[in-house]
Amino acid sequence: MRILKLSRTFLAGAALALSATAAFAAGPAPFTATYQVSRDGEAMGEATITLKSLGNGEYEYSNQIKGTSGLAAMLGANTSDVTRFRWNNNAPETETYHSKQSALKTKQRLMQVNWNTRQVSVDDGKGTTSYAATPGMVDRNTMPLAIGLALQGGNQSVNLPVGVKQRVEQQQFKVQGTEAVQVPAGSFQAERVTRTDSDKHFDAWYVPKKFALPVKMAQSDGGDLTLQLVRYSTP
Template sequence: MTASNSLRTLAAGLVLVLSTTAAFAAAPAPTPFTATYQVSQGGQVIGEAVITLKSAGNGQWVYSNQTKGTAGIAAALGANSAETTKFRWNNDAPETVSYHYSMDAGFKTKQRHTEVNWGTGQVTVDEGKGPMTYASTPGLVDRNTAPYAIGLALRSGKQAVALPVAVKRNVETQEFKVTGKDAVKVPAGSFQTERVVRSDNESAFNAWYAPQKYPVPVKLAQSDGGNLELQLVSYKSEK
């Protein structure tokens, strides 16, 4: 794999990894946390991802995913990516208010900014080439908070969920379902998990959740785009 492909895989794959919300019944309010993941490709560790959830006050929350290349080409070229979502807690579920993505791979940079105006029902996406606007959908999330929203759905007992996700030009309905139960061992420990796939595109998302312990996956594998795998190293609730 070329340096460019490896960096694209690290940045884009991690984005999709941690890429879902709908109205979930009686979900508890968010609890701030920090989750750290080991990122591997082809069995080799290439990076680290740190996900945090913090209160922004006034019923809003900030969900951040900071990824850094720590080995191989990704480290040599200083490949880093960052995603930050502000969401509101509405009808016992997250709804995206804004989303920002940036990737710096030394010789290449990329960014995307998304704003959701819930007053006018409009989504605006700008990648630096001029804004694009389209209609929002109730329960809208972005690719950064999708895995978190899936975890909340599993915690409330759902076995399948269709999520409206804001992508570049439109709202895309992404479908996820539980396909089995697996024993999984990761650096954070051993867990009995529920295996979740994206049923409308199975190569795009395969994740293992222990939903009564954590709202995010303990393991995630993505074959589309470079065989990336994330494994949970630590999880800390912030009181």
């Protein structure tokens, strides 16, 4: 009788593990996350990040930052980063990335990846740059999401090929430990992840069992900004 109970327990656990693996293989769950954005400790805006499924393994990942206070509000500073990616080999893979920044003037960048020819083209309005794509490549917009999804898959170190203006950078990230973090969304025991291959500042605090995105992130690439989670919802 005891053997039968153990067998049932084992089978139930195996079924649960297979279910979780199948769900991860099917792709990430859509969500909407709102962040408080600050620079040098001063609140300057709000970020709304959404992930939408487009069907057939295609996703749209959008990060919209609006200046709501201080100089950012006075200048009407807004940024829009929109990526379309495919879910391939249990990870995101960028297909297009469009970045737009507006304040006193507007800056734009469009990245397109042709996976048939494995070529990347980047146009920032000053001419087009082309280079070879790397399997599993993401862009700077989807990089925090790609890290979070890798952590949810059980990884403690993450090597990511990230497409930038003129090449693919092999960026490396590692969990440095667990820390208590207080953000508007609440208090969390979070895994602190840092970038280890560059002196570009990147610190992010993840709670993989709850969220695909960090509850807090501070980085110098693309602006010295700190984002703190306010709310996170799924459909």
